[in-house]
Amino acid sequence: MDLKQIHERVIAGDAPGVKELVEQAVAEGVPPAEIISGYLIPAMTEVGARFERQEFYVPEMLIAARAMQTGLGVLKPLVMEGELETAGRMVIGTVRGDLHDIGKNLVSMMFEGAGFEVTDLGVDVGPERFVSTVGQENPDILGMSALLTTTMPAMRNTIEALVEAGLRDKVKVLVGGAPLTQAYADQVGADGYAPDAGSAVRKAKELLGIV
Amino acid sequence: MNSRERVLLALAHKEPDRVPIDFGGLVTSLHHEAHRRLLEYLGMPPYRAPILDMFQQIVDPAPALKEMFHADVFGFFANPGSGWKLEVDPVTDTYVDEWGVLYQRPAGGYWYDLADHPLKEGTIEELERFQFPNPRDPNRIRGLADKAKDLLENTDKAVMIYPPTAGVFEHSYWLRGIEPLLTDMVYNKKYVEALAERVMEWQLEFWDFVLDEVGPYIHIVQLGDDLGGQHGPIFSPDLYREIYKPRHRRITDLIHRKTEAKVFLHTCGSIYWALPDIIESGVEIINPIQVSAKDMETDRLKREFGRDLVFWGGGADATEVMTFAMSEGVKEEVKKRIHDLAPGGGFVFASIHNIQAEVPPENIVALYEAASEYGQYPIRV
Numbered sequence: 001m002d003l004k005q006i007h008e009r010v011i012a013g014d015a016p017g018v019k020e021l022v023e024q025a026v027a028e029g030v031p032p033a034e035i036i037s038g039y040l041i042p043a044m045t046e047v048g049a050r051f052e053r054q055e056f057y058v059p060e061m062l063i064a065a066r067a068m069q070t071g072l073g074v075l076k077p078l079v080m081e082g083e084l085e086t087a088g089r090m091v092i093g094t095v096r097g098d099l100h101d102i103g104k105n106l107v108s109m110m111f112e113g114a115g116f117e118v119t120d121l122g123v124d125v126g127p128e129r130f131v132s133t134v135g136q137e138n139p140d141i142l143g144m145s146a147l148l149t150t151t152m153p154a155m156r157n158t159i160e161a162l163v164e165a166g167l168r169d170k171v172k173v174l175v176g177g178a179p180l181t182q183a184y185a186d187q188v189g190a191d192g193y194a195p196d197a198g199s200a201v202r203k204a205k206e207l208l209g210i211v
Numbered sequence: 212m213n214s215r216e217r218v219l220l221a222l223a224h225k226e227p228d229r230v231p232i233d234f235g236g237l238v239t240s241l242h243h244e245a246h247r248r249l250l251e252y253l254g255m256p257p258y259r260a261p262i263l264d265m266f267q268q269i270v271d272p273a274p275a276l277k278e279m280f281h282a283d284v285f286g287f288f289a290n291p292g293s294g295w296k297l298e299v300d301p302v303t304d305t306y307v308d309e310w311g312v313l314y315q316r317p318a319g320g321y322w323y324d325l326a327d328h329p330l331k332e333g334t335i336e337e338l339e340r341f342q343f344p345n346p347r348d349p350n351r352i353r354g355l356a357d358k359a360k361d362l363l364e365n366t367d368k369a370v371m372i373y374p375p376t377a378g379v380f381e382h383s384y385w386l387r388g389i390e391p392l393l394t395d396m397v398y399n400k401k402y403v404e405a406l407a408e409r410v411m412e413w414q415l416e417f418w419d420f421v422l423d424e425v426g427p428y429i430h431i432v433q434l435g436d437d438l439g440g441q442h443g444p445i446f447s448p449d450l451y452r453e454i455y456k457p458r459h460r461r462i463t464d465l466i467h468r469k470t471e472a473k474v475f476l477h478t479c480g481s482i483y484w485a486l487p488d489i490i491e492s493g494v495e496i497i498n499p500i501q502v503s504a505k506d507m508e509t510d511r512l513k514r515e516f517g518r519d520l521v522f523w524g525g526g527a528d529a530t531e532v533m534t535f536a537m538s539e540g541v542k543e544e545v546k547k548r549i550h551d552l553a554p555g556g557g558f559v560f561a562s563i564h565n566i567q568a569e570v571p572p573e574n575i576v577a578l579y580e581a582a583s584e585y586g587q588y589p590i591r592v
Contacts, residue, residue: 013397054443054444057443058393058440058445058446059394059396059397059447060397060447062390062394063394063397096319097318097319098317098320099315099317099320099324099326102389102390105390123317124317124318124320148321149534149567149569150321150567150568150569151320153569178440178441178480179529179530180530181503181530181531183531184535195441195442
């Protein structure tokens with residue numbers, strides 16, 4: 001079979017097609033880790049690039065990310081421990097008082113699509129929950145999202161809570177959401193800011209020195 | 212020159228005595244908490260301001276504030292359908308609207324958000340089964356003509372009617388959910404179009420019914436449909452042009468047939484890309500001019516679209532300036548927007564969307580003071 005089709009079907013957002021192709025590839029003996037790193041991840045990198053170039057919009061990105069997740073769903077259980085090098089671990093959530101999750105979901109899926117292991121805490125996540133999860137999971141990246149100017153200050157509160165818990169130096173904090181700017185990210189003491197889901201992964205890799 | 216003459220001149224792209232100001236409307240007001248703190252800061256007596264919009268928790272501000280800020284516009288809603296009453300569940304802090312959309316406020320949150328949607332399946336069959344409320348419910352117009360006539364005859368303000376619901380795209384996703392609708396756009400465009408059609412049909416019926424009552428008494432009809440994200444279109448411009456733009460046009464055509472009022476479109480975010488289409492779809496006034504979004508430089512907007520569009524809003528970047536700057540920064544920002552947008556008329560000053568709960572009262576005062584101070588024609592800033 002032509003494995004490149006997996007790449008193409010992910011970009012086209014064809015979840016059933018991806019599932020079928022991935023299952024076929026596995027049946028033909030292609031190592032699952034190779035399908036992930038050779039086809040699924042590069043496809044999502046391409047999707048992120050097209051989004052940044054405004055060739056793709058949120059709908060196209062959403063369905064591509066779901067197609068990728070369908071593929072991952074088949075492959076992940078088949079991957080042996082240590083066989084697949086992870087890009088890093090990430091914990092992500094929308095901050096307290098904020099129920100908006102489409103941007104956060106896209107970022108979360110783009111990280112998964114870039115080979116990160118992602119723990120998504122959902123929406124309306126308080127500082128204490130972010131902090132305890134960082135303590136337990138020891139992620140490389142903590143991602144926080146806010147859509148409202150009134151919930152943005154929760155980012156500062158969370159970063160302060162990380163400091164108090166002695167965890168601030170153990171994790172890179174990445175923030176995003178429509179009302180945010182680089183200046184605000186600097187002000188609240190985040191390590192990085194990304195304006196959209198495509199560039200968030202690049203920013204995280206830059207912070208982790210794995211460009 | 213009174214308020215109404217001022218606004219009407221601005222809408223005719225002529226220079227009045229000063230830039231008109233809209234304060235206290237559906238997208239130009241403030242959160243009840245900001246309102247409370249503002250009155251306190253100004254040493255004014257507490258005022259139980261009625262909630263103007265439940266979702267955003269904004270108020271119809273105290274009359275003394277409207278006077279102080281030189282508000283030139285009055286707005287009103289049609290009534291809801293007779294079968295529906297606002298009922299908030301105090302335990303979950305949720306309520307359901309006339310269409311069955313659920314809204315929830317998170318604990319400690321300032322306003323409500325969409326939390327559940329009636330169109331779960333996303334099929335044409337479900338859409339056909341789904342009961343929209345009656346757009347011609349007599350309760351919608353009960354007392355409405357008298358109210359509008361009273362505003363026209365007994366005030367000197369410009370009179371605006373607010374929309375009963377969001378626009379064709381936005382109301383589609385209120386009913387269906389945003390992620391499902393965005394996904395439908397790729398997998399099931401036929402459904403997206405069928406939903407848009409029904410949403411539009413409801414709005415055509417509504418406006419046909421309501422404008423028969425209030426058409427002669429109003430100057431502005433407000434519509435809203437958010438098309439922009441922070442950095443550009445939310446979904447592809449081709450899809451907007453195919454599905455939503457023609458339906459916007461049908462609504463504005465009907466409005467223009469039934470009243471001489473101008474059509475005002477509230478559309479958030481980065482919408483520079485859509486402005487030629489928005490003009491073609493019959494819109495005359497654009498709001499809120501979200502200057503923090505991509506491609507929303509006010510000097511260029513005025514240069515390229517100032518002949519065709521009245522800019523209504525633009526008053527101080529809501530994210531950086533209003534929330535975090537000092538009041539001097541607010542004044543500088545107002546100066547710039549007036550410099551860019553006011554010359555030749557075609558500009559009504561308003562805050563960029565509703566002022567949020569945590570905006571310092573000093574900044575709110577500075578915003579409207581600066582609008583009056585620098586908004587005198589001829590513009591010298």
